[in-house]
Amino acid sequence: MHDRRSWFVLSMLCFGFAFLYVPILSMVVYSFNASRLVTVWDSAHSPTLAWYVELFHNSEIMEAARLSFRIASVNATGAVILGTLAAFALERYRRFRGRGLFSLLTTAPMVLPEVITGLSLLLLFVVLEPLIGARGATTITIAHMTFSMAYAIVVIQARLATVDRSLEEAAMDLGARPWKVFAVITLPLIAPAIASAWVLSFILSWDDIVITSFVSGPGSTTLPQYVFSKVRLGVSPDINALATILVLIVSVAVIVAGTYMMRRDQRRIRDAQVALGAGG
Amino acid sequence: MNAVQTPAAARGGAPYVRLEGLTKRFGDFVAVRQVSLDIARGEIFCLLGASGCGKTTLLRMLAGFETPTEGSIWIDGVDVTHVPPYERPVNMMFQSYALFPHMTVAQNVAFGLRQDGTAKSEIDGRVHEMLAMVQLDGYDKRKPHQLSGGQRQRVALARALVKRPKLLLLDEPLGALDKKLRERTQFELVSLQERLGVTFVIVTHDQEEAMTLASRIGVMRAGEILQVGTPTDIYEFPGSRFVADFIGSVNMVEGRLVEDEPDHVRIQCEQLGCMVYVDHGVSAPPDAPVAVAIRPEKIQLSREQPPGTDNLLAGRVTGVAYLGDATRYLVQLPNGFQLRVTAPNVSRREERFEQDDAVWLSWHPSSPVVVTR
Ligand SMILES: Nc1ncnc2c1ncn2[C@@H]1O[C@H](COP(=O)(O)OP(=O)(O)OP(=O)(O)O)[C@@H](O)[C@H]1O
Ligand SMILES: [Mg+2]
Numbered sequence: 001m002h003d004r005r006s007w008f009v010l011s012m013l014c015f016g017f018a019f020l021y022v023p024i025l026s027m028v029v030y031s032f033n034a035s036r037l038v039t040v041w042d043s044a045h046s047p048t049l050a051w052y053v054e055l056f057h058n059s060e061i062m063e064a065a066r067l068s069f070r071i072a073s074v075n076a077t078g079a080v081i082l083g084t085l086a087a088f089a090l091e092r093y094r095r096f097r098g099r100g101l102f103s104l105l106t107t108a109p110m111v112l113p114e115v116i117t118g119l120s121l122l123l124l125f126v127v128l129e130p131l132i133g134a135r136g137a138t139t140i141t142i143a144h145m146t147f148s149m150a151y152a153i154v155v156i157q158a159r160l161a162t163v164d165r166s167l168e169e170a171a172m173d174l175g176a177r178p179w180k181v182f183a184v185i186t187l188p189l190i191a192p193a194i195a196s197a198w199v200l201s202f203i204l205s206w207d208d209i210v211i212t213s214f215v216s217g218p219g220s221t222t223l224p225q226y227v228f229s230k231v232r233l234g235v236s237p238d239i240n241a242l243a244t245i246l247v248l249i250v251s252v253a254v255i256v257a258g259t260y261m262m263r264r265d266q267r268r269i270r271d272a273q274v275a276l277g278a279g280g
Numbered sequence: 281m282n283a284v285q286t287p288a289a290a291r292g293g294a295p296y297v298r299l300e301g302l303t304k305r306f307g308d309f310v311a312v313r314q315v316s317l318d319i320a321r322g323e324i325f326c327l328l329g330a331s332g333c334g335k336t337t338l339l340r341m342l343a344g345f346e347t348p349t350e351g352s353i354w355i356d357g358v359d360v361t362h363v364p365p366y367e368r369p370v371n372m373m374f375q376s377y378a379l380f381p382h383m384t385v386a387q388n389v390a391f392g393l394r395q396d397g398t399a400k401s402e403i404d405g406r407v408h409e410m411l412a413m414v415q416l417d418g419y420d421k422r423k424p425h426q427l428s429g430g431q432r433q434r435v436a437l438a439r440a441l442v443k444r445p446k447l448l449l450l451d452e453p454l455g456a457l458d459k460k461l462r463e464r465t466q467f468e469l470v471s472l473q474e475r476l477g478v479t480f481v482i483v484t485h486d487q488e489e490a491m492t493l494a495s496r497i498g499v500m501r502a503g504e505i506l507q508v509g510t511p512t513d514i515y516e517f518p519g520s521r522f523v524a525d526f527i528g529s530v531n532m533v534e535g536r537l538v539e540d541e542p543d544h545v546r547i548q549c550e551q552l553g554c555m556v557y558v559d560h561g562v563s564a565p566p567d568a569p570v571a572v573a574i575r576p577e578k579i580q581l582s583r584e585q586p587p588g589t590d591n592l593l594a595g596r597v598t599g600v601a602y603l604g605d606a607t608r609y610l611v612q613l614p615n616g617f618q619l620r621v622t623a624p625n626v627s628r629r630e631e632r633f634e635q636d637d638a639v640w641l642s643w644h645p646s647s648p649v650v651v652t653r
Contacts, residue, residue: 169345170378172365174443175395188382271426 024247031240038235051241061226061242068206068223071137075144076201080194082145083152083201088182090153091160092168109150117147118214125215135217143215144208148201155200159193160186294357296321296479297342297447302351304337304503311337313503315351319496321446324473324480326490329500330526335483336375338500339449342481343372355447366395371445375452377436379424385411385435386420392443410438413472430461437469441476450482454489466492487527491515499523520653524573531574531619537564547572547650551617557590559645564652571651576622578647581609581639583631591648593641595619597633607632611641 030038031052034045055061090103109117121143125135132138163186171181187194209224216225227239295318304312312334319325327335340346342353344365352361360368371392379388386407393403411417414434424432433453440448453469454462470493473480484490490497491511498508499522507519518524525532535556539546547556549572556572564570586592598618599610609621619641623632633639 164376164378166374166376166378167380169343169365170372170374170439171380171391172345173343173370173372174392174439175366176391177366180395185380268425271423 027240028244028247031237031244033237033240036237038237038240051238052245055238055241055245058238060221061223061238064221064223064226067137067220071141071144071222072202072205074141075148075205076198078141078145079148079152079201080156080198083149083156083197084190084194086149087153087157087160088186091157092165106153107150109147110154112147114147114210118143118211121146121211122214135215136220139215139217140212140220140222141205143211144201144205147211148204151200151204152197155197156190156193159190163189295319295354296323296356297481298354299342300352300354302338302341302353303349304334304341304346305349310503312341312348315503315505317498317505317508319479319481321479322473322477324470324482324493324495326494326497327481327483327500328487328490328497328526329485331485333500334503335485335500336451337503339372339451339481339483342447343370343449344368369445370447370449371440371443372449373436373440373451373453375455377424377432379432379435379439381424383423384420385416385422385424385427388424388435389439389442392439396443406442410442413441414438430457430465433457433465441472441478444476445478447479447481450480452483452485454484462489463492469493491527499526501526516649518573518649518651520651521571521573524571524649524651529576529620529622531576531579533572533574533617535570535572537562537568537570540564544645545650551615552593553613553615553617554593555590556648557645558648558650562650562652564650568652573649573651574619574643574647576608576620577606577624579619579621579641579643581611581621581623581633581641583633583637583639585640586642588642591643591645593619595639595641597635597637597639600633600635609633611639 030041032047032049033041034048034050035042086106090099090106121139125132125139125142129135132142167189168181168185171185172178176184207224209222209228212222212225216222221229227242230236230239297317297319299315299317302312302315302317303310315338327338329335337346341348344360344363348361352359354360355369380391383391389407389410390403393406398406407420408417411420414437416431416434416438419427419431419435424435427435437453440450454465457465466489469480480493482490482493484493494511496508496510497514498505499514500506501522507514507523509517514523514527518527521532524530533549533551533556535547535549537545538548538555540562542561544560545558545562547558547570549556558572562570580586585594593613595611595613597609598612599608601608604625606622606624609623611619611621613619621641625632
């Protein structure tokens, strides 16, 4: 009875993982395929790194990747700065009238349909054209910041809520002015959340296509836009190679971050035990 | 009422801290109500009261974290009511210690000095001096989470004292310590205070702690200060039913003044079934309802009937609790009313009473405290 059940659980687990990772895995495998036809495995000449080489010689892709990277970085930095300020105001400023409404308004972009956000931003940028210039990298960045900021606020505010207020009060009591308190006490304590918010904002911007399509201009094609336009003409193997590289980067980042966090937790537990052992 | 001690002004010298009609409201809720108080330089003043009576709120107003709704705060002759916390000559030790988790012990202690732009060499010297004083030398490189509860508490104390504040506020400073460590630290605190000459305002809900530490105690209830006095005053001459009941253990009986002379009074107590004779006057209208408070340790038990007729009752022991230094008895009167009696265990072969023993209870005419409020 017990055995049958555990077999059931195990097969469900395998099925779940297969559902999640088979598409990605097949993409990785086919990126080493020599054939130009994506669906045909050319066993004579595979595996090959030809598509990877081609990728780096394709100046269009590299240009798009560079643009995406620039937009994502600027977006993440801006979203985190604005998000920190907003989270601080919502969490630390004494209860003001309409605080609940503000809270709702800052997180609304998360649930708003992207098409609506994109359309409204497009209309806005058309009106503002004399002021901020033609649509392009700048407008994409601004558009990305509007929704990245919402996520940043949620992440940072959650962390801020766990920071003991008496720490800030203690710093003030010892003579630190409010800005100093923020810089040397609050900021270091919410730094992990700020880092996660930055990464999250970066990724949101990096793979956004719907809103980007609305607000991008002729001269600015981000990586997702490029991939999308290529795929419409038929999937080509160099896209597989590109995707594989991206998957690799993400995996490495996740593994490094995970190991670091685990090490830190273990160290914390050990330190706490040392302290208890030392006694009063 | 002789319970209220003469404040510092009468002992010469202006009060160091003066609170005038201090009130704090949170919406409709009054957390602190019309508190006026003088605290002398170098005093250890304890705020004592049950949970939620406004002790922390009052302390936070002194530190500057809460703005009073009404009233004013004067420190050393300066009105600081609207001075922000970082400009007050006051430091606070927090109930939760509030050590900065991302800084080492040394950095925590140095924090206050760094805000003042003190020279680096002087900071190092003073931090080590301070850590030595709280017996934590060698711990300067540790982070707070690498310390035990008692060590954290000492770091918090060092951090609050390193700026040499004139006024130190302590919010339940010993709350997290076990009984032994707590008693030792209490005496350390007192000796530290005497050495440094700092004025302490300590919040506690532990009356024993207040009695040990304080030069004066302020008893709070529901945002008000009911009585201010030395520990002896508060214990021996409580001004109200609440104070008598709150501090220590007490037998409280209702009564009616039947004989009211300047040098003595007689009070008819239905619950005791006898007259209580008190050898001092009471300022209450005749026939007024009063309460008589008798401390358990001020009642004597005996097997033989003592001489005299006043303040004498017969009863039966219904409960015995041996505590080591004293024995606590529960004695039931013929009418069913129960009195608590504590007898010190002076010698090992002392006469002790057993369950169901018939005993006589008596007390000195000076022992009962008569309160009208
Ligand atoms: N910021 C606030 N907003 C609303 N009510 C508050 C606030 N701070 C305190 N109170 C209320 O004021 C009352 C007094 O609180 P305070 O913290 O001063 O109690 P305390 O005497 O220190 O109690 P304890 O011994 O439990 O620490 C409490 O009833 C509390 O609920
Ligand atoms: Mg409190």
